[in-house]
Amino acid sequence: MSLLDVRDLSVVFQRRGERPFTAVDKVSFTVEPGQTVGLVGESGCGKSVTSLAIMGLLPKRGNKVTGEVLFDGTDLLKLRRDDMRDRRGRDIGMIFQDPLSSLNPVIPIGVQVAEVLERHQGRDRRQALREARELLDAVGIPDPDRRLKEYPHQISGGMRQRALIAIALACKPRLLIADEPTTALDVTIQAQILTLLKQLVDDTGTALIMITHDLGVVAGLCDTVNVLYGGKVVERARRHELFAHARHPYTHGLLSSVPRLDSLRGERLHAIRGSVADNIPWTEGCAFAPRCDNVVDACLEGAPTLEPTATGGDLRCNNPVSEEVAVP
Amino acid sequence: MTEPTTQAGTPAPRRKDERPGRAGGASLNRLGDRKKARLEELAQASAGKGGVSLFRDALRRLRRNPAAIVGATIIALFVLVAIFAPLIAPHDPVQRFDELTSRLAADHIPGATDGFPLGSDELGRDLLSRLIYGSRQTLFVGVLATLIGLAIGVLLGAIAGAFGGWVDNILMRVTDVMLALPALLLAITLVALASKSSQWTVILAVAIVSVPVFARLLRGSMLAQRESDHVLAARALGVKEHNIVLRHMLPNAMTAVIVQATLTLSVAIIEAASLSFLGLGDPNRDRAEWGAMLGDAGVRYFEVRPELAYYPALAIIVVALGFTLLGEAMREAIDPKNRR
Numbered sequence: 285m286s287l288l289d290v291r292d293l294s295v296v297f298q299r300r301g302e303r304p305f306t307a308v309d310k311v312s313f314t315v316e317p318g319q320t321v322g323l324v325g326e327s328g329c330g331k332s333v334t335s336l337a338i339m340g341l342l343p344k345r346g347n348k349v350t351g352e353v354l355f356d357g358t359d360l361l362k363l364r365r366d367d368m369r370d371r372r373g374r375d376i377g378m379i380f381q382d383p384l385s386s387l388n389p390v391i392p393i394g395v396q397v398a399e400v401l402e403r404h405q406g407r408d409r410r411q412a413l414r415e416a417r418e419l420l421d422a423v424g425i426p427d428p429d430r431r432l433k434e435y436p437h438q439i440s441g442g443m444r445q446r447a448l449i450a451i452a453l454a455c456k457p458r459l460l461i462a463d464e465p466t467t468a469l470d471v472t473i474q475a476q477i478l479t480l481l482k483q484l485v486d487d488t489g490t491a492l493i494m495i496t497h498d499l500g501v502v503a504g505l506c507d508t509v510n511v512l513y514g515g516k517v518v519e520r521a522r523r524h525e526l527f528a529h530a531r532h533p534y535t536h537g538l539l540s541s542v543p544r545l546d547s548l549r550g551e552r553l554h555a556i557r558g559s560v561a562d563n564i565p566w567t568e569g570c571a572f573a574p575r576c577d578n579v580v581d582a583c584l585e586g587a588p589t590l591e592p593t594a595t596g597g598d599l600r601c602n603n604p605v606s607e608e609v610a611v612p
Numbered sequence: 613m614t615e616p617t618t619q620a621g622t623p624a625p626r627r628k629d630e631r632p633g634r635a636g637g638a639s640l641n642r643l644g645d646r647k648k649a650r651l652e653e654l655a656q657a658s659a660g661k662g663g664v665s666l667f668r669d670a671l672r673r674l675r676r677n678p679a680a681i682v683g684a685t686i687i688a689l690f691v692l693v694a695i696f697a698p699l700i701a702p703h704d705p706v707q708r709f710d711e712l713t714s715r716l717a718a719d720h721i722p723g724a725t726d727g728f729p730l731g732s733d734e735l736g737r738d739l740l741s742r743l744i745y746g747s748r749q750t751l752f753v754g755v756l757a758t759l760i761g762l763a764i765g766v767l768l769g770a771i772a773g774a775f776g777g778w779v780d781n782i783l784m785r786v787t788d789v790m791l792a793l794p795a796l797l798l799a800i801t802l803v804a805l806a807s808k809s810s811q812w813t814v815i816l817a818v819a820i821v822s823v824p825v826f827a828r829l830l831r832g833s834m835l836a837q838r839e840s841d842h843v844l845a846a847r848a849l850g851v852k853e854h855n856i857v858l859r860h861m862l863p864n865a866m867t868a869v870i871v872q873a874t875l876t877l878s879v880a881i882i883e884a885a886s887l888s889f890l891g892l893g894d895p896n897r898d899r900a901e902w903g904a905m906l907g908d909a910g911v912r913y914f915e916v917r918p919e920l921a922y923y924p925a926l927a928i929i930v931v932a933l934g935f936t937l938l939g940e941a942m943r944e945a946i947d948p949k950n951r952r
Binding site for chain 1: 840841842844845846847848849850851852855859860863864
């Protein structure tokens with residue numbers, strides 16, 4: 285059985301007097317124990333909303349979540365609020381994008397790590413602090429005794445993200461959701477954090493959902509990749525398959541827009557036309573059609589369905605790309 | 613001992629990070645050692661100090677601000693005078709002295725004489741002693757009114773901010789009503805409602821006037837906190853709702869309220885003095901109170917001896933200024949925009 289089985293997850297935002305907006309549209313994917321799964325797409329494609337819906341962290345009002353999120357066989361969407369709260373942080377950990385604003389500015393780092401242990405493992409403060417010290421050590425924070433007593437604004441961005449990882453992994457969750465964990469960090473720190481995540485995930489056997497817009501992150505970390513566009517999964521493939529034979533024109537476009545060291549002088553960087561906002565009023569046909577280079581008549585009439593491919597992935601496209609992309 | 617046999621012949625056991633065969637390897641290593649030693653030194657120097665809290669950080673900034681120093685000095689002096697009034701005051705503030713009363717006339721109130729540096733008040737009591745004792749009353753009323761207002765305001769603001777929805781709506785409409793009335797007018801109304809005025813009616817009235825300001829302020833920052841990333845992160849960790857409110861939202865929302873409290877102190881002092889000035893304060897005329905001194909004697913005998921008005925007025929102004937200066941400086945120091 286899969287650790288996490290998301291089935292037809294939809295999130296519709298409804299405001300009085302406004303047209304409902306479907307942010308996530310029947311997204312399905314699975315995460316096996318110990319596996320790293322990527323959710324990739326540009327801003328506004330529904331990545332973060334998907335993760336918040338899985339965690340049950342969307343605001344109570346103004347949205348409708350349907351579908352199933354089976355974690356170890358239990359549907360998280362049907363759990364009582366208290367039960368879900370018990371699972372958050374214990375069974376599923378989460379890391380957010382901005383490490384500074386994700387830490388409470390008036391509480392020392394150590395207490396913030398200890399808080400989770402007290403909450404879920406029933407430790408007392410002293411014991412929790414001792415474990416917090418070990419955790420900080422494990423995520424590579426130097427001089428953990430001192431950092432325990434420091435406040436978030438006093439440590440560097442990379443260290444803050446390490447502290448957040450320590451907090452998220454404190455209770456040894458079976459699933460970790462990382463929502464753009466490296467976006468707010470500079471490139472050298474990004475690499476360190478990704479290496480750390482990979483190592484921790486390998487060591488502890490935690491499954492990881494990596495939410496990112498950075499294909500470089502995907503290339504280095506993910507076993508399986510789900511490419512999202514307009515709230516739908518448009519392509520799913522194993523990592524190597526995706527980078528070697530991207531079939532969906534969107535994935536293809538994303539891959540060709542990565543700057544390359546060996547590109548010719550004066551060659552223009554490839555870009556996908558338009559922006560994701562263009563698809564909002566699009567109700568019939570493929571959401572990507574207005575921006576697609578491979579668009580055929582069928583794309584404008586009916587929305588393509590997600591079909592299994594010969595290579596074991598899934599694809600939602602009427603006219604997939606067949607040629608190979610040179611992968612950076 | 614598991615000394616590797618290959619190293620048996622070397623004069624000194626090589627460290628792993630030392631790169632043999634490379635020129636400058638030894639000096640590089642020495643540099644590394646020095647760096648390490650320096651790091652140890654630094655770690656030792658800062659060990660035990662732990663983190664610099666936000667509070668200490670703000671204090672450091674305060675100490676460099678002249679306005680804060682002036683304000684703090686005024687407040688410190690004021691508090692010291694209030695505490696040690698019996699030791700400082702040359703006389704009993706209630707006692708009427710024969711040498712003063714004998715010289716009182718309809719058109720004359722004696723000025724400075726031997727033993728009475730500021731002279732007499734309208735009843736032949738020592739003006740200086742009354743001024744000194746008046747600081748006690750001002751401090752007592754100002755601090756207590758602010759604390760009561762703060763407590764009620766924080767309670768209401770926290771409830772409104774934490775629950776939101778209709779609770780928030782009702783509480784905020786009530787504060788709207790209170791804010792719609794001018795503060796002093798509201799205070800006068802509240803005092804007038806009481807059957808018998810005493811210093812407690814003054815304290816309560818001034819406190820209630822300050823409640824809506826605190827409640828609004830806290831509610832606003834609580835709502836901002838509710839949307840903040842770290843509260844979402846705390847939710848993602850399964851932290852219980854009451855802990856989120858008490859440990860994650862409230863402490864972060866309190867800074868603005870604490871600063872406001874310092875500023876409210878000066879307003880409370882002025883309002884309490886105003887009520888006494890208008891004769892709505894403590895009916896006990898023996899109790900020295902700056903506002904009452906200003907209202908009773910200051911106005912009535914202004915043409916006879918204006919000092920009776922000047923001194924208490926000056927005292928009120930200086931003390932209120934002290935709290936305002938410190939409050940503004942605190943606002944600047946705590947404001948995250950000025951951080952670093």
